[in-house]
Amino acid sequence: MLNSIWPFFIIISFFYAIISGNLDNLNKSILESAQDAVNLCISLLGSMCLWNGIMQIANKSSAIEKLTDFLKPFINKLFPEMKENNQIKKEISMNIIANVLGLGNAATPLGIKAMKSMQRENKDKNTLSNSMLIFIVLNTASLQLIPTTIIAIRNSLGSENSTKIVFPVWIVTALAAFAAVFTAKLLIKREEKNKKWKQ
Template identity: 40%
Template sequence: MGKIWFYMISIGIVGSIITNNLGELNKVILNEASKGVEFAISLAGVMALWMGIMNIAKDSGLIDKIGKKLNPIMRRLFPSIPKGHKAMSYMVMNMALNMVGAGNGATAFGLKAMEELQTLNNKKDTATNDMIMFLVINISSIQIIPFTMLKIRLDLGAQNPSDIIFTTLFATTMSTIIAVISCKLLQGRKR
């Protein structure tokens, strides 16, 4: 990925030199970099709030209760994870944060879930079906409240930033269902 970014930046710089737009490139870089920092700082509060809530939920046992309610679904999606394994609670926290649109906050729990799933992996250089299914669900991710998108729409002056909630929920639910079905079908194939 680093090489791709290097080539894209290099081509952009060389192209701006050839077209004599280096001054414009510098202006865009400086303006957009400051906008990126402003956005990251404004979003940090929302992320900190949700990370804090999820840690409280984990420490209070709420995540375990949610996990028990989701257990029938999680058992079907992740059949080879032993009952009570840490990976399951990290996956539940990751999915819950993704559902409320705090995707950046969910990353830490997703990484911990993958670490725990790796402890169950006999072939350390190959992803297990459970790892792949978790990644597929994580990427497609049902969004109940897309906080990041709402924040962007609010910052850009949308009259009603929450107009997208229903369509986002529908689209992400469909993408997750299709992703899970596709993953299950492909898991049954011989490699």
């Protein structure tokens, strides 16, 4: 993806800068941008080390497994096909908890494990099952409790209060996740209705 977007951005910028007479600005920004990336990374270095360290503690303890209990009612509602399958439900929960805690490194492998287990139960191996679909939709909703990266960016740009976005982020995340899951559930229902009609 970036292999086509990146050169495209640079090339159109160059030609537009010539047309609009902004060449001196462009020159300045080329050097400045590289420096900006360094500044941001230095800031990210601090917060990434801190969070990764803290989350490693969560990872090493049984926190993820324990927290999965809280999710049970949600999981049963979201994945009705998996009601009888406790192992898969546990894998799904562990992925969600890892996402919530911001354990990016742990969440993806756990998620792939859950996907593979669901694929085993899937009747049509070429098509996503309902459960897999909802599972992916949940993963595309950023369920992270503390949005660490954006806080670090805000901090590096000298924000007065870089964490004040946390509560609004929760509300927006909840709304977005609800909208995505609701849409998916609605479309699943419609599809099933259509199938019945055909029969």
